[in-house]
Amino acid sequence: MYIIGNLSLYLGIGIAFYSIILYVWGLKNKNNKMINSARGGVLSLVLLSSIATFLLLYNLGTSQFQYKYVAAYTSENLPLVYKLTAFWAGNAGSLLLWLFLLCLYTGFLVFSKEKRNPMMPYVSIIMLLNILFFFIVIVISGNPFEMTETIPADGKGLNPMLQHPGMILHPVTLYLGYVGLAVPFSFAIAALILKRMDAEWIKLTRRWTLVAWVFLTLGNIIGGWWAYLELGWGGYWAWDPVENASFLPWLTVSAFLHSVMIQERKGMLKTWNISLVIISYLLTLFGTFLVRSGVLTSVHAFGDGNLGAYFLIFMVFMIVLSLYVVLTRYQLIKKETNPIESYFSKESSFLLNNLILVGGAFAVLWGSMYPLISEALTGTKVNVGPPYFEKVMAPILLGLIVLMGICPLIAWQKATFERFIKSALWPLIAGVISAIILVAIGIKGSFAIVGLASTVFMFASHLKEFYDGIRARRKATKESVAMATCKLLVKNQRRYGGYIVHIGIAVIAIGVISSHAYVKDTLQTVSVGEKVEIGDYQLTFNGLTEHSKNGNGIVVAALETSYKGKSVGTINAEKIFYETWPEPATEVAIKTNWKEDLYVVLSSWESKDKATFQVKVNPFVSWIWFGGMLMVFGTAIALIGGKTTTSRVYKMGIQHKKAGV
Amino acid sequence: MTKNKKIITGLMLAAVAIAIMMFSSMPSAGSKEISISELEQNKAEYVGEYLMTQGLLNKESIKWDADKIELQFEIYDENNVSLPVFHKGIKPDNFSDDIIVIVEGMLDKNGVFEAEKVQTKCPSKYEGEDMENYDVETHKQILGEQKD
Structure with a gap:
């Protein structure tokens, strides 16, 4: 198993390299045989990455603790679904997931009905460069098939915060979005290399871009939903650098989706569209760099030094490549672009929407990077928090x-x-x-x-x-x-x-x-029988109880709740103390109706008759x-x-x- | 000037407006990140400024008043310089172990840090692997590295 896993990764590097060489060679000599062989290479990459993926899933599912990754993120008594989704709990696994999706997408492209399109070999080369990079990074710094020296009796278990349906979906959807953006990027570069200035690449990638965009949307919203239910601070978006990193490409792709319509219909804004798709793709790399490098203080920080550096190098490589291609074709693009004819037209209103979206993206980028910029310029790190983002983004939105x-x-x-x-x-x-x-x-x-x-x-x-x-x-x-x-x-x-x-x-x-x-917020310490009143709600504290479940200790605060004077039952706010984890997790008590959420967090307690609660009424969150x-x-x-x-x-x-x- | 250029000029103005908005709200919204040692050395200079600092929690110093919902504690950095903190708000989970505490707020005239935000951090927050190094020495090391 160990051998198969590693072999598939090392072979992957070889075959990706081989396919790139064959594509380049085949293009140079107009040799179809070579191109076909390279295409076969892509197919075997799909196979190899699938093998690695299924192998890791198997290891996780059957708790093979001789593998470091399995031991680090799962434990024997973890439910099967979380054993499997621990796949993307750590660096190595999430890189493999990314690679797997990338290979699948490339496979789809190469064997799609557009496979005879002259752009396709170029597209494949760019996709393959991505694949090659991920294979190398996985082997160097995040091998999920690394073995432990001694086989532990049990694994360390999955972070309880990640044991939530939101965390099954959030990373996968975001990755699907991130990876998907590589496709329009590849097509844009391929079209430029071939000097095809029409909207063909846009038409061919419309669905890809939309799919990537909808996954980015979903990923962000599910992330917010998870944070709201699981983290217990009552919000869903904290303008954390890592959240921003996934918001940035969303903004630029949203702009792109609108401006391509203008190019499709009118042949306008060509340079703009190409720049947007390049920027969106680069932002996905940049986001990953931020998450993996730990340069910014963030709750999401994975803090694995080298990985960020690799992404930075790859990003610089892609920046240079795209800049070179765009600059050498700039005159041509300009010549074939139609100018906008009227101030008051859908075209200019789309352009305005684009500028606002990109302006918003820049404002978010600036805020996320400001700690680094200020440190470089003045020596003191100035952290920028939600007040900045809210102040700037509110008028923009x-x-x-x-x-x-x-x-x-x-x-x-x-x-x-x-x-x-x-x-x-x-x-x-x-x-x-x-x-x-x-x-x-x-x-x-x-x-x-x-x-x-x-x-x-x-x-x-x-x-x-x-x-x-x-x-x-x-x-x-x-x-x-x-x-x-x-x-x-x-x-x-x-x-x-x-x-x-x-x-x-x-x-x-x-x-x-x-x-x-219009959030209502109160912080109160109450004894048994005392009431907390907020909005239309009245909560009576009925004391704390303690029990254990699956080896985890659970402290439950029962609160009898009435809404507008009518009893609506008892809600339970909990703290769970995990056997395998140093920090307790908060289970928020939420009572939802169509116009507001009652949100109760048990924050601490003095005795079983006296506890402190944070109670919020969040209007319209379910919307x-x-x-x-x-x-x-x-x-x-x-x-x-x-x-x-x-x-x-x-x-x-x-x-x-x-x-x- | 062609019409196209005029439109673009007009739109550029919108972009400039966004930029102005961005820069104007920057200083008021940011918090300066400094070390406890630096803060203690130049107390007078930092009074009234919105700051962020972090240090290890001194367990013995914790005073929690549940009725008033007030939290008092001390944090210290790798030079053993300590800073008294006052926080009107909830006590974070596990506020007793050797954890790194990140505080945001202002220094008052008596040298007490009035924290608006108190966050705790341990390197294991989202990653399993660091768990085996879960001890004070590592925290100190990490703390040192972040200052560099």
Whole structure:
């Protein structure tokens, strides 16, 4: 087993290297035989990485403690699902997961229906460079098949915080997103090398990019959900450097997804798109570098020195490569790019949205890097916390929301202001009315009210788009409402899928704004029988009990809860003391209804009759998770359909005009 | 000037606005990270500034008032310089072992550090492997390295 595992890794290096050489050689001599052989090499890489992956899964599943990795992250009594998901609990395993996904993606590409595309060998070479890098890094600094000197009786066990459904999904989804971005990057570079300045590479990678993006979205949201349930500080996003590292590519890819539409339709913004995809890909490497190097103080720090350095080297290599390719082709790209024709058009509003997204990405990057920058410049490290990010990002995100409300209402090419006002009238009224209602029912905080009203405006303008579309269909075809809605979605999957994503964002925005602005928070020490009152809730402390389960000691605080004077049962806030772990874990007691979460943390106790609680009422937090699901649903709709051929674009253009958009 | 350029100029202005926003909120939002020794040497200089520092927890010094929800303790660095800390808020889990405590807040006139945030850290937080080195010496070493 030990031999098979290591052999597959070492062979991997060899074959990746071999395939790259054959591709280059084959391209040089126009030798198809060599290219075919290189393609075979890719297939065997898929096989090798699968072997390594399944071997590690097997080792973990059957508790082979002679392997360091298995002993370090699992223990005998761990449930099987967590034994298996310990795969990505540490460095070595998560690198292998990354490699495995990378090989799978490359395999898909090389044997897809585009396999005869002249770009494909170049794409493969760039993907293979990534694969080669990961094989080497795994062998040098993170081999999951390393053996222990003496076989321990039991492993050290998995960090209890990671024993949560969120942690089964969060790393995998993020990696799927990270790895997926390598594909559009490879295509962009390949297109540049071949001097193909049309939108072909964009069309071919549209689905890849969307998939990567939706996984990044999911990864971040699941991460927030996990933090909210498991870490017990009542929040879901802490602007930690590592969180920022996964937010950065999300921002730039979101920008990219919009700006490529302009290139697809109009042949504009070519340099911009290429830069965006390169930057997004580099940011994934940069994020990994941040996580693995420990240069920044973070709760996520893995703190394994060398690994970060390898990523830095690889990143610099990729920066140099992409800069070289872009600069040598710059004149050509410029020559074939159409200029933007009007200030007031969908094109420029997309460009504005792009600038805001990229500006936001830069602000986040700047804040995350500031400790390093300030240390280099002044000698003192200045840490930047949530106040900075909230102050800077709040107006940026507000701007985005407003723009998201305006964008769908503006026509392509050249819009007239009168027309726009006409279509924006109802959404605007909806926004204003919601602001008036909020003020009337006594809600305070002007920025939050502006934010909520803008969100309503954005939501309403999307509803209007749906309404107009459905009405136009019904007029033309006499279909029923449900039928017309379905047909509308099916016929314009990209457009309405995108709108559903926007609506998901609106739902999330409501959750984020209100949970930031209107959280109720109290910290109290109570004795048995005493009450904690917060919002509409009243909690009566019934004392602490202690019991043990699976060898872990659990301290339970029972709180009898009533909502608006009516009893809603007893909730339990717990602390769990793990046998295998030095720190106790917090089990938050959460009571959710559609508009708020009651969030109770048992923080410490003096005796079994006296304890200290942190109690919060977080408004609309569950909307964030629901909005996330909507975003995934919308993306799925956009993914399933939506051809990108020119005829399609032409037809859609006509429909746009018909619908009067 | 072509129309294209004009549009881009206009958009650049938006970018500049973002940049200004970014820099203007920087100093007020940041916390300076310094060592306890440095803080003790230049007390007067740092009074009123928002700071972050870290040190090992002195177990005997912990005073926890559950009714008022007030926490007092001392942390010390590798030069054995110690700093008294006052925190109005909850006591972190495991606040009794030899752990590294990271505090953020301000130094008051009496030389007591009024912490807004108290976080504990041990190298094993998310990684299993470091568990075997779980002792004070390693903490000290890590503490030293981070200062370098």
